[in-house]
Amino acid sequence: MTSLTRRYPFSASHRLHSERLGPEENRRVFGQCNNPYGHGHNYFLEVTAAGEIDAPTGLLAPVSRLDAHVRQAVLTRLDHADLNRLPEFAERVPTTENLGLQIGQWLDQDWKQVGRVRLARLRLEETGSNAVEIEFHGS
């Protein structure tokens, strides 16, 4: 098995707050991330494509195609955005976990334009000290 991983930066702001919890509970669960005015991070997204090396080209997939897909599907939506204003997070808390799962859904749509590789994994770093990993199985 061969895989290729690419790492992309983006910067975004968010506030962790759930309408289903009261003010006290929100502060208790989300701590300083519940600050009413929000805050931001320099995120890093790692996207892993896996498959077989195409013998004539020596490539799993052209990096430019992966870059174009990630840019169009993810980075244009998230870079310098306020995550809480995105429709996907109208009713969901933009934690790193939920953001990672949402990025997985965006990447999955039209993924085939990357080439004959599958989306194998993503890793989302919120800061240098915390990250979420999601593995994709099947097709």
Place this chain on the structure above:
Amino acid sequence: MAGSTRTSITRRADFSASHQCAHPERSEEENRALYGPATRVHGHNYRLEVTVSGEVDPVLGMVLDLKELKAILEREVVGPFDHRFLNYEVPPFDRVIPTAENIAREIWRRLAPPLNQDGRRLERVRLYETPDLWVDYAE
């Protein structure tokens, strides 16, 4: 811990090399679509991470002596690849396009015979072309 437990160790090695990714029978445009700026001669500080698994020797407390692993990486990869123009000086890249995928596979081919011995197994070759782009290879 009773019985034997398979354990893996990873060693890192760096080499700097130049390369060019272009297929001689393809047009300039086709090559650019596949390889982007890599169609020009250029170089990288490659970083290699090699993972070997095995049983921990009960007396030595090691899967494999890191000095020995370092010497194998030096002999098989760093010595032949460091400060070389891969396309001209390091076979098989006179006929195989030195994409990160193909370089990782060639490193696997060189390392598997000396490392797959005495119950040990080469688990993974990870090759960073840049800090933002890497390939994992395993057979």
